[in-house]
Amino acid sequence: MNIALIAHDKKKEQLIQFVKENEKAFSKHNLFATGTTGKLLMEATHLKIERKKSGPLGGDQxxxxxxxxxKLDIIIFFRDALTAQPxxxxxSALLRLCDVYEVPLATNLASATLFLEHINKK
Structure with a gap:
């Protein structure tokens, strides 16, 4: 499966920890990430991740x-719902596209855990 990994600044450490704890499961999939998130994930793991631009610089687009x-099957996007994002x-456009094209979107640890458990049962 093709999985995108995204995290707002205050959620990056939580995403990194989640991916590290599930590195073996993620290694079975094609991974994509926005710039800084992808860089940090690759530094913390042995995963190969295709990096896009940083979110504010066009990576979300x-x-x-x-x-x-x-070209994507699942999006894992740890959002910081309490901080305004420039x-x-x-x-919003990214979330709308997930709805329009019916791409599953996990926006927090609980939903990401459920998604990962489900796709790795296949």
């Missing part, structure tokens, strides 16, 4: 394009 072109319109 690059991931959105992948959704619209049927690129909020891009984030």
């Amino acid at each position: 690059e991931i959105g394009s992948m959704i619209a072109n049927d 690129h909020e319109p891009d984030v």
Whole structure:
């Protein structure tokens, strides 16, 4: 499966910990990430991750394009719901594309855990 990994700044450490704890499961999939998140994940793991631009610099839009072109199966996006994001319109567009194209979207640890358990049962 093709999985995108994204995290707002205050959620990056939580995503890194989640991916590290599940590195073996993630290693079975093609991984994509926005710039800084991908860099940090690769430094913390042995995973190969195709990095896009940083979210505020167009990375969210690059991931959105992948959704619209049927190149992603799941998005794991640990969002910081309590902090205003300068690129909020891009984030909203990404979420909208997940709805339009029916791409499963996990926005927190609980939903990401369920997604990962489900896809690794296959």
